[in-house]
Amino acid sequence: MAEKQHLYLVDGSAYIFRAYHRLPPLTDPEGTPVGAVYGYTTMLWKLAEDLDKAEGPTHLGVILDKSSHSFRNDIFPEYKANRPPPPEDLVPQFPLIRDATRAFSLECIEEQGLEADDLIASYARAAAAQNWDVTIVSSDKDLMQLIGEGSESIGKIDMLDTMKNQRISIPEVAEKFGVAPELVGDVLALMGDSVDNIPGIYGVGPKTATKLIQEHGSLTAALDSAADMKKSKLKERLLEHRADAELSRILVTLKEDCDLPVPIESFKLDGVPPEPLATFLTKHGFTSLLRRLDTGSGSPERTTNLNPAKAITAGVAGTEKGNRQASPEMTPIDRSAYECVQDRETLDRWISKCFAARVIAVDTETSALDAMQADLVGISLATGPNEACYIPLAHGGSDMFTEKPKQIDREEALEALRPLLASDAVLKIGQNIKYDLNVLARYNTPISPIDDTMIISFDLDAGRGEAGIGGGHGMDELSVRHLGHSPLSFKDVCGTGKKQIPFGEVPLDRATEYAAEDADVTWRLHSLLKPRLPIEGGTKVYERVDRPLVPVVAQMERHGIKVDRAQLSRLSEEFATTMGTLETQIHEDAGQEFSIGSPKQLGEILFDKLGYKGGRKGKSGQYSTDLTMLEKLAEQGAGIATRVLEWRQLAKLKSTYTDALQAAINPNTGRVHTSYSLVGAQTGRLSSTDPNLQNIPIRTEIGRQIREAFVADEGNVLLAADYSQIELRLAAHMADVPSLKEAFEQGEDIHSRTAREMYGEVNRETRAQAKTINFAILYGISRWGLAGRLGVEADEAQAMIDRYFERFPGIQRYIAETLETVRERGYSETLFGRKTWFPRINSKNQAERQGSERAAINAPIQGTCADIIKRAMVRMMPALDTAGLGHVRMLLQVHDELVFELPEGDVEAATSIIRNVMAKAAEPAVKLDVPLGIEIGSGTSWGAAH
Template identity: 35%
Template sequence: MTPPPDTAVLIDGHALAFRSYFALPPLTSKSGEPTHAILGFMRQITRLMRQKSNQVIVVFDPPVKTFRHEQYEDYKAGRAEIPADLPAQINRIRAIVDAIGLPRLEVGGYEADDVIGTLAKKAEAHGMNAVIVTSDRDSYQLLTERVKVLTSDFKLFGPKDVLEKYGVSVEQWVDYRSLTGDASDNIPGAKGIGPKTAAKLLQEHGSLDEVIARAQDGSLEPKGTREKILSSLENVYKSRDLSCMVTDLPLEIEMATHVGAGDPAALDALLSELDLGSVRKDLGALRGPSGVAAEPEPEPESLAREVPNGEWRTPVAGVMWGYVLSREDDLTAELLGAATADGEITRTAPLEFEPVEEEAPEATSPPEEALFEEAASGKKTKSKAKVKPKPEPLGHVDESQFVGQREVNAAGAKALATHLQVRGLKVEPGDDPLLLAYLLDPNNTAMPAVAQRYLHAPWPSDAASRAALSSQLWDLLLPQLDEARLKLYHDIEKPLARVLARMEVRGVKLDSAYLRGLSESMGARIQTLEAEIHQHAGRVFSVSSRDQLEAVLYDELQLSTGRKTKLTGKRSTAVAALEPLIDEHPIIPALLEYRELSKLRGTYLDPLPNLVNPRTERLHTTFAQTIAATGRLSSLNPNLQNIPIRSAVGREIRKGFIADQGFTLLSADYSQIELRLLAHMSGDLLMQEAFNTGADIHRRTASQVLGVDENNVSADQRRAAKTVNFGVLYGMSAHRLSRDMNIPYADASGFIERYFETYPGIRGYIDRTLADGREKGYVETLYGRRRYVPELLSGNRNVREAGERLAYNMPIQGTAADIIKIAMIELDPLLMDLGARMLLQVHDELLVEAPIDKADEIAELIRSTMMNAAKLSVPLNVEVGRGPDWFDTK
């Protein structure tokens, strides 16, 4: 007989449904009913039900207002509106929970928190543990050694964690919340008292009552804190009343019991109607062959096959999978390890092996192939002696395992391939389940979340087990790709990984002496600016201190205050807030220059020379394929894609990127690719005509919108047209145009209105894209790359409008990303045949290192290949520049 449960799992139903709604991409049944919140909710419920010691109880907020709303009319007024398609899914969840036979509680006039608080106390009184599944931190006041909160990554959060993270005890939690407030519930707290101050006060004085008493008798220091508390006393007391949970509700529920009988027929009908076959399968696994509840498994459910602790094995016939434990740049930091498996892990003793000798590269081979020969072999002469390796710690890379391999499959295959390439092995990145997951949903950017989402399994800590799990993910995810995204994988992402691996290994040459000299001269200028700022302020202060700067600008110099920061309500000192004040006081231009130079020096000039690899004397970045939701590449460790090009000082940094001896740099840039794609995808004939006739698109736009002859368009008019041409892709408002162009709002509004009248196809494109996005739940590029945009259905206007801007921008920006990827794949072998090297990709630009005597030929090859990477209704235009350094190519 199964023993009674010893743990009450208390589910905040609304919180888990809300979290599940945003955890999965939009899904619907065959009839079109949204189901992603239901599916995510049930996955978590069944996972918790599989533990034999758990009694799962689901609690929902009642549909009516609670006593807290009566106490405080604005309680929870600041919360974002519930997505329009979520309430119906919550009602379905209620019905499924009832049909399963799980206890479901809702108490009129009280929140789910109060019911959960009461149940937690009941569980303790029955000698049970309690685990609370919620996103509300008010539950921290309930925590004891027997009552814990289950975090989103399935870790238990208890009293020690509260003390470590917030600096207060569980007993002080309500007092802490009374001081800090909670914006999500519109609990006011004490204005100006943040988490650190609140924790310090409670650490020093023990309780809120003592803090208030010290404030009232004048002994609380500092004076500013005392005044903040006294001026907010009413809100502090109100916050304490709102934060205290009720824990003594008269609930009739039997504790320490298993799942009830439920209604199997109703459950089957519900799951069939909603097309939730996977939920039926999960629930079926909890019952025996005759429908009787079976012995639950002690561990949470996982779709992953059992993976024992892995050890190294020699690759055998079949598919070999690998995993790199750390993707710190192998050329600048020690790689922590990798391991292989062919789907299943077996234990084998270390084997003797005979190193396979490869022929020495010829002098004409591309330099990167021989670049790390010495590092790979350990010495310049080759040895034929047999080697018996010592057993290595788990996760260590044994390069001999890959000798003879031509590609390696892994989650992050490019990382493992580059690790091996720098050791002289010719191994290419093979199949990669992380790329599959990213194509399924660009929110899938890292393996821990992917493993949890698709296998309901934690990401293992050892490399060999990760390799096995990667193999399982590959088998699971591949069939889920539709034809377009399968083509994206095979034709773009997988071959691109091979191109990027070579680029990472090659690196780019830096003139470190130049960058250090530029840093020194910039440092001198920064010191001069700091002295000027102090002179304008009339006193010395820390320019880098936000609070000191705020006092100088707005209290002492009395400059007009602009926007306030959302979180703190303080007067903003950000660049965007200072720029409108540039003519008010000479301190502002000095501050802006000081900020720019300090950022450039700290972000680029000082770090970059230190990141040059001493073996290669080149800088090696990592190109990430699975970070940007649009499909664009990202550059990491260091990030070379954000080197400024708009400011003259920022462009000076590019002079430090130089060609190797005997080579020159070629910079190839798609000109106005996003506008050309807009013309193609919108079908606007007038814009297409401008590009097809080679017109200056901004001058042509100004002429057509303003009704003036093209030859008479002024520089300001062209600039306004350029601003709108590019700004329309990002939802530019009349307010923004008015501010950027320093023109009256009425003029800016009229310009945008006439713009859409002139180019009706663009308005049509926006409307069609948003309609498709609302219907399908996603938007996509010309090549079928998707981005899910659930914000389009949000009831919150700000959230919805932000989602709309994302929705009609992504197909343009994502298609541009796809096109340059195609060009890179086509160019890579052609360039290598001519002895040239692709070095960097920065948005719409490629940087290539070419032999000087073939530079003209290679420049033309690059131009033609990039221009023909896509066939559109308007031509793609590519500008190629040449120079000894990156700056001079422009």
């Protein structure tokens, strides 16, 4: 019997935008933007590899949109009118993406006046009519109309969502829409689509649309039924907007009878010639992808146009503009090469191998994400590409009768590993190694010296990538970006939802593939990223600031801080009582009860019922009730808005702190252990999670009450040391403003000095305005933004800005020079060499550009502030230890403040050491023209220390 033909149709247009947003901007040797081209190429290649490992297509084609105009615009001119134009740097990449497709010897199909979906529909129906199976590679809901099981003479049509790695057949369509594929268009016609500007029927959402089609069987029947409905908003909408729904049905209907520009048979996969692919990859500087093209002898069991040979997962190459360096030659990742270490003899062999390698990657597998409570399940090591192992330590079911696999006793294995992990002769690499430090510290197993690929990536490329795990610097993202390889995910081996199993129950062969691959990938990333540090100026900030901070922060996390559960419980009750009172008052204001936490209901009360002016609806048809809107209403005298703002603040503080902190108390230590991220804030500041301690209100009574719940152990006190106005001090130095430097040198109140300079007098009002302006200017505030903060007209605010720059011309010069430099180089830089990239600084999109400009103005100052406090943290414990105060514990870092716990009798001695370390933290690398002021207080609670 002849081989069953299977056609894969790739929705290339969707790939383009995914690729664009997935990678930071890159340029080829000629300076042409190619970030989307590179991402598109790697995604297409990965698709082929995945298909090759599965059943594989016999035919494959890529379908693209020819232009933004189609026959639907002739029917409805507003079709897709809401879509913004493509980003400026993406436009020149469109023809290159077509070149990339053809370079793979793939058919690239597009037709004027037709959308990619129409061509996909026509090819799918034509192939299915020839009894071919068809898979559409897309997640587009419109294409789900085509799905069908087929028959003896008609081929099956399904979809493949590569984002979720999910096959979509009739059951998945039914789960999503509640109807069969042939009725999906009817549901879409009722609900409309704001993205494509398909009107639908206003107020009819997915659930209502599905219910109507389920009950009546078709769009026409559902619309006809309106006449017999009881009086309701739904009836009115169905009757009034029937024409919109019928128009929408036409717009969502796929054209399935298009002329086929290229015969289906031309899509056949017959292997890829090395040309023109090699020429294309060479031209655009895609060296790592070029290595994947095997032009020598030998071939895999099955080759396709996109999979000429098993992939060589090497790093991204490029130019200095693209900020990518060529990676060392590496063999392809081969999970079958990894070894599972189940006996002492094998472990000793690996330990000897690691000592000989001198540079190894280390990763731990645990039972949970919380490093302070997770059990150690296993350890993986890597000494080079594919030279990796996994050492299971606690595998097997939780049932005492479950047979455990063969593995070394955990304590015996750790005893053997401790000399290696502590040896100064062997560098240990980790991806977010702080987690591994904390897990192993609980098993009395220190690790040193260390390197961290996540932090190296951050110090090289902060701001360049998309946000995500680790702020865009997670291992999976880095692997895809630099190695062109997607590692196994946790859900791949443990499952999801109710079927998810603990990692300790994963079979050892699968666990070895997953865990050892993490170590292998980390080793490869280190060999690629670490050499970039000296080339790109990242060594200074990595070696002097960030790398030595990792064990310091890890120790702070292990210390944790004690909280008074009773105090938190009392606060929760007080907040709940006050919220109840406010709720009663708000309902009285509204004249009815409603859900205050519902933006929809609140908007209807404020603007429809009470008639306040200025209400604006979003695309969902719902009024905005955000902070800005409520503050505007409050300023206009709307008491209900003032009370809602107070209610919201209490609700947030209650859920985020007074309730959550009680739940966060570690049952083993009785303390709260926050987790600090060294890559969570673009400028280099530490960020805090689980729980987040950064957002406790600073200067409010409620904030003070919450801080009162953070307490010292009996016999101890908490000491809070806070840099005073450090950003203004750094601005005076970096912008070289003599009057501000003089004021700080003399210990003068800086806001009073600014008020005197601007207004000629100092009083409560002028000082308050000066304080607002001092900080606002450093954040690149606009005239409208300042006007909003001060409650004045925009022209008056602009006059204040002009006067400020007139009195402090150095600030204006600093801002202008900073923006000019960032526009030219693409990044800002702190006094310690920390780079923050701003890829949208020259965007033609005004909002993008202005947002980047505001951030760029402040980044060097805020980043330098972050660097200074990090340097203080690194030096603090050695200084205290030298002074005989090694028992003092550094617990928290919040904004510009450090919190310590120590015996009350040591406060005076520790204060002197802490003040000195913080004051001189910038030296000797940077000599500041202004002194760093430090305010220190102590007390039995964090609140009392202020």
